[in-house]
Amino acid sequence: MPRTPIPVTQITRAGVAAPTETNGDPANNHTVQNNGRVVLLVRNSGSTTARTVTLRLPGSVDGQSVTPRTVSVPQSASRYIGPFPTDSYGSTLQVDVDNAELKLIALAI
Numbered sequence: 001m002p003r004t005p006i007p008v009t010q011i012t013r014a015g016v017a018a019p020t021e022t023n024g025d026p027a028n029n030h031t032v033q034n035n036g037r038v039v040l041l042v043r044n045s046g047s048t049t050a051r052t053v054t055l056r057l058p059g060s061v062d063g064q065s066v067t068p069r070t071v072s073v074p075q076s077a078s079r080y081i082g083p084f085p086t087d088s089y090g091s092t093l094q095v096d097v098d099n100a101e102l103k104l105i106a107l108a109i
Contacts, residue, residue, distance in 0.1 A: 003031045003094065008038060008106040024051075024102035032093040032106045039082035039107050044073040046101035053081070053102060056094035073102065083109070 009019040021043065022030070032038060044051045050072050057066040073079050084093055095104065 001028045003029050006030050006032045006040075006095070006104050006106045008033055008108050010108045019105050019107075021103035021105055024097035024100045024104060026097050026099055029097065030095040030104065032095060034084050034086055034089055034091055034093040035108055036086045037083050037109045038093065039080055039109060040095065041078060041080055041105040041107065042071070042073050043078040043103040043105075044075055044101055045103055046099070047076050050074050051102050052098045053079075053104075054096040054098075055081070055084070055089065056096065057088060058090045058094075068096075 004022070004025045006022045007019065009016055032040070042053050053071050053073060055069040055071070057068060059066060071079055071081055097104070
């Protein structure tokens, strides 16, 4: 199945309402349209263990896949992650989650 898109909320000087979280989908994972100024807010809604979000980097170096970047989100905590330069992460960011307890919001600054 295709990856589940996470909508991007553009931050403005006038202010915006807090966006609705996207539930983590560990079976299909996610994509985010990336303009190089995107920040992810990842919340671990679980209260028992840390969870991991993985950011995939497209392309290869000398024919070898680039190792994805992983971020641990402690139990009942949140992490802001980003921005993601398009020359490294591409215009479509691939985000993998290890559990549905992770909730995601994408913000563009």
